[in-house]
Amino acid sequence: MQHVFTVQGMTCGHCERAVTQAVQGVDDQAQVKIDRAAQRVEVDSSASREALGAAIAEEGYKVA
């Protein structure tokens, strides 16, 4: 299932990696596509939206 998040605070490529790893910590099969300029994170995963969003937020980013 595809989930689209608006994520604030990603400033660089390291942040994209941190978000990707946070998501894949919940579901290691998750596909993640990030458009940093648009603050857009697309996740294709069988995990719940809540779990995915919580993992991104725990990494220190604001999930809008």
Next chain:
Amino acid sequence: MQHVFTVQGMTCGHCERAVTQAVQGVDDQAQVKIDRAAQRVEVDSSASREALGAAIAEEGYKVA
């Protein structure tokens, strides 16, 4: 010996870590202090300024 660099492009804590690791890849005993807002990186190390600056630049940051 203390070296002070002006480093542009550090946007977040991950970047500080990347710069610190780059410096410590040259000299694992190096002490690193970073003031990101001031773009200031202080390194206490026996390595040469050239080697330290090159390592930071290789990480993708502009050493002014």
